[in-house]
Amino acid sequence: xxxxxxxxxxxxxxxxxxxxxxxxxxxxxxxxxxxxxxxxxxxxxxxxxxxxxxxxxxxxxxxxxxxxxxxxxxxxxxxxxxxxxxxxxxxxxxxxxxxxxxxxxxxxxxxxxxxxxxxxxx
Numbered sequence: 001x002x003x004x005x006x007x008x009x010x011x012x013x014x015x016x017x018x019x020x021x022x023x024x025x026x027x028x029x030x031x032x033x034x035x036x037x038x039x040x041x042x043x044x045x046x047x048x049x050x051x052x053x054x055x056x057x058x059x060x061x062x063x064x065x066x067x068x069x070x071x072x073x074x075x076x077x078x079x080x081x082x083x084x085x086x087x088x089x090x091x092x093x094x095x096x097x098x099x100x101x102x103x104x105x106x107x108x109x110x111x112x113x114x115x116x117x118x119x120x121x122x
Contacts, residue, residue, distance in 0.1 A: 023036050023037065035081075054102065
């Protein structure tokens with residue numbers, strides 16, 4: 001699907017990088033900062049895909065972000081976004097579940113909006 005001549009992933013790269021950089025403060029050394037930016041940047045790409053796939057609805061990515069952050073805090077899964085093996089296993093399961101649910105609940109290959117169309121307001 002192309003919007004303004006861009007594929008969804010290309011349009012999401014800069015916002016995903018910004019999302020990752022906002023979380024950089026969680027790291028304590030260059031390696032952990034790079035890891036936090038990478039993992040949250042990938043999360044930003046996932047959130048962008050969810051936004052587009054759910055017909056420009058912000059609620060799916062918002063709920064996934066809030067839900068994952070809540071689990072991270074309630075169950076003390078790690079001091080930063082890198083987490084430990086349990087946190088990452090839980091994160092992987094949630095991401096796979098979100099992707100499968102999205103693929104099942106949203107239409108495949110929805111036509112791209114026309115050049116004059118804009119995403120509907122949320």
